Amino acid sequence: MTVRISLEDLVRKALDKALELGIDVRKSGSIILNENMAFHTLSKILEEYGVIYTSIKEGFERYPDIIEKYGLKLVTIDPKQVDNGILLYVPRGVKLVDPIYTCLALGKRGYVQKIYNLYVIEDDAEAIATKGCLTLVPEGAHVGVTEAYVGRNAKLHSIMIHNWMPEITVSSITKVRLLDNSIFHSYYVNLTSVKKIDYGVELNIDGENAKARSDMVVFGRGDSDMYYWSEARLNAPGSSAELISRMVGEDKARVEVKSSIVSRAPRTTGHIECQGLQLSRDSVLATTPSLKSFVNDTVLTHEASIGRISEEELEYLMAHGFTEEEAVSIIVRGFVEVGLELIPEKLRPIVENVLDRLSKSAM
Amino acid sequence: MPLLEVKDVSVNVDGNLIVKKASLSVNEGEITVLMGPNGSGKSTLLYSIMGLSRYKVVNGRIIFNGVDITDLPSWKRALMGIALAFQNPPKIRVKLGYLSEKISSKYSSKELAEKLIIDLNLAKLLNRDLHHGFSGGEIKRTELFLTMLQKPKIALLDEPDSGVDIESIKILADYINRLAENGTGILLVTHQGYILRYIDNLGKGYVMYNGMIICSGPAYEVFRKVSVYGYSKLAQMHAEGC
Numbered sequence: 001m002t003v004r005i006s007l008e009d010l011v012r013k014a015l016d017k018a019l020e021l022g023i024d025v026r027k028s029g030s031i032i033l034n035e036n037m038a039f040h041t042l043s044k045i046l047e048e049y050g051v052i053y054t055s056i057k058e059g060f061e062r063y064p065d066i067i068e069k070y071g072l073k074l075v076t077i078d079p080k081q082v083d084n085g086i087l088l089y090v091p092r093g094v095k096l097v098d099p100i101y102t103c104l105a106l107g108k109r110g111y112v113q114k115i116y117n118l119y120v121i122e123d124d125a126e127a128i129a130t131k132g133c134l135t136l137v138p139e140g141a142h143v144g145v146t147e148a149y150v151g152r153n154a155k156l157h158s159i160m161i162h163n164w165m166p167e168i169t170v171s172s173i174t175k176v177r178l179l180d181n182s183i184f185h186s187y188y189v190n191l192t193s194v195k196k197i198d199y200g201v202e203l204n205i206d207g208e209n210a211k212a213r214s215d216m217v218v219f220g221r222g223d224s225d226m227y228y229w230s231e232a233r234l235n236a237p238g239s240s241a242e243l244i245s246r247m248v249g250e251d252k253a254r255v256e257v258k259s260s261i262v263s264r265a266p267r268t269t270g271h272i273e274c275q276g277l278q279l280s281r282d283s284v285l286a287t288t289p290s291l292k293s294f295v296n297d298t299v300l301t302h303e304a305s306i307g308r309i310s311e312e313e314l315e316y317l318m319a320h321g322f323t324e325e326e327a328v329s330i331i332v333r334g335f336v337e338v339g340l341e342l343i344p345e346k347l348r349p350i351v352e353n354v355l356d357r358l359s360k361s362a363m
Numbered sequence: 364m365p366l367l368e369v370k371d372v373s374v375n376v377d378g379n380l381i382v383k384k385a386s387l388s389v390n391e392g393e394i395t396v397l398m399g400p401n402g403s404g405k406s407t408l409l410y411s412i413m414g415l416s417r418y419k420v421v422n423g424r425i426i427f428n429g430v431d432i433t434d435l436p437s438w439k440r441a442l443m444g445i446a447l448a449f450q451n452p453p454k455i456r457v458k459l460g461y462l463s464e465k466i467s468s469k470y471s472s473k474e475l476a477e478k479l480i481i482d483l484n485l486a487k488l489l490n491r492d493l494h495h496g497f498s499g500g501e502i503k504r505t506e507l508f509l510t511m512l513q514k515p516k517i518a519l520l521d522e523p524d525s526g527v528d529i530e531s532i533k534i535l536a537d538y539i540n541r542l543a544e545n546g547t548g549i550l551l552v553t554h555q556g557y558i559l560r561y562i563d564n565l566g567k568g569y570v571m572y573n574g575m576i577i578c579s580g581p582a583y584e585v586f587r588k589v590s591v592y593g594y595s596k597l598a599q600m601h602a603e604g605c
Contacts, residue, residue, distance in 0.1 A: 312453040315415050321441035321469055330465060334457025
């Protein structure tokens with residue numbers, strides 16, 4: 001018997017699954033299901049202010065000027081090879097206080113979804129871009145390339161939550177360019193195990209006094225093979241970057257995080273913090289912080305550690321009335337609590353909920 | 364009937380017998396004092412009453428509220444109403460605010476937590492990882508705070524006065540008095556005993572030396588003897604009938 005599943009069914013499933021993550025695209029956002037923008041909503045008011053939020057396919061056709069000016073500058077890809085993606089354009093001076101939610105969903109078994117996203121946040125503008133990447137099928141691959149331009153005095157928050165399955169392969173790269181006095185904050189967390197993931201963030205800090213920060217919270221579970229990297233290039237005077245990562249190793253997962261900061265301008269500062277918590281004997285955690293300076297007027301620091309939960313910590317919490325499982329959960333939750341204060345208030349409960357779920361199931 | 368009775372308890376830690384046949388009791392609303400030199404086994408006895416797994420009771424029984432708790436895990440003892448303020452608590456990468464929420468949701472209320480945070484001047488520590496970079500006084504105040512959040516029937520306080528200035532000792536003593544006023548029985552371990560000057564409802568006092576209780580009596584009297592003779596002399600007197 002053949003069971004036919006309609007596009008509407010898949011969209012509804014994707015909406016529900018995104019909602020489980022707290023990502024409610026119905027408020028303001030879209031679903032890219034395989035190669036199609038299957039659902040899209042944006043308030044009329046935002047459109048009147050000149051905000052563009054549409055599929056990248058439509059972007060290529062209707063906004064070639066934006067694509068030409070800002071797109072494909074940091075990445076080399078063939079637009080014809082792209083299945084879809086999103087274009088977010090926020091004009092000069094427009095500050096979006098509400099998040100825009102994008103859900104990238106795999107809905108065909110064995111499908112390789114190729115995504116290109118372009119965010120353009122013009123001078124003095126602000127945006128909160130929230131992405132939930134998920135799958136409705138057990139096997140497939142997701143290749144995502146995101147390019148972001150953050151203009152002078154502009155601000156962009158990028159929150160990404162991955163919710164895959166054990167047989168999904170993921171390759172994701174985000175490249176950002178920041179101009180004078182701009183701020184970029186990226187927060188990443190994954191919910192589930194994957195077959196393999198290669199995830200990277202490149203921060204090109206080209207503007208004076210621009211600031212960038214990347215927080216990555218990686219839960220290595222199952223038999224996942226996970227590689228994460230982040231690189232900040234301090235190219236302008238007074239610019240700064242922080243690359244923060246937390247890895248939790250469970251089961252037989254292999255997690256590696258490489259972070260690097262390169263300074264080429266005076267009065268710059270950079271800090272790398274990589275920490276790993278190994279919960280299982282069979283997991284493998286690795287981290288490599290790297291600092292490089294071409295100027296003598298910079299301060300670059302790093303701290304890295306990998307460890308396990310000590311008996312002393314467990315005993316302490318158990319003496320306060322927590323079972324061993326609860327104590328582990330509390331320690332894991334505390335360990336991954338990083339960068340939350342920088343997440344816009346409206347999104348913080350979503351991320352906290354994800355971290356609560358992850359911590360409760362850690363053991 | 365005492366709220367807590369320790370009967371002939373011997374405690375083994377990593378294969379070494381640290382506490383030898385110690386007996387003591389604590390009554391509701393009363394502050395019982397356990398004194399002794401460094402390394403005499405006071406903390407070990409406290410940890411064994413709390414049920415920390417490294418501290419094995421190899422002889423004797425611990426009775427709390429009429430129930431034999433000798434073989435119960437620490438978390439069950441905590442839920443029954445026993446709380447421990449550690450002398451040297453571990454640093455844990457968990458925000459104090461988050462942990463206090465977790466504890467107050469188990470035992471008490473958000474309102475109590477908020478009040479204690481103000482009273483004990485802990486607001487600025489809430490967003491910091493527990494005991495990371497805390498001063499001596501901050502650690503003691505935090506430990507007392509988390510203990511009070513548990514609204515315990517028995518509070519085991521391990522040297523709350525060590526390494527803190529005289530002003531902080533007065534503040535801590537004030538809160539220990541308040542705990543006792545609310546009916547909590549307290550077993551207060553102190554090395555030097557300065558804090559006793561500010562404690563109101565003192566009950567019995569015990570001196571532990573080389574793992575054994577060598578002297579007991581009204582806490583003020585025991586403190587006076589320690590102040591006059593010192594621990595070594597008291598031990599000698601014990602041999603001759605302290």
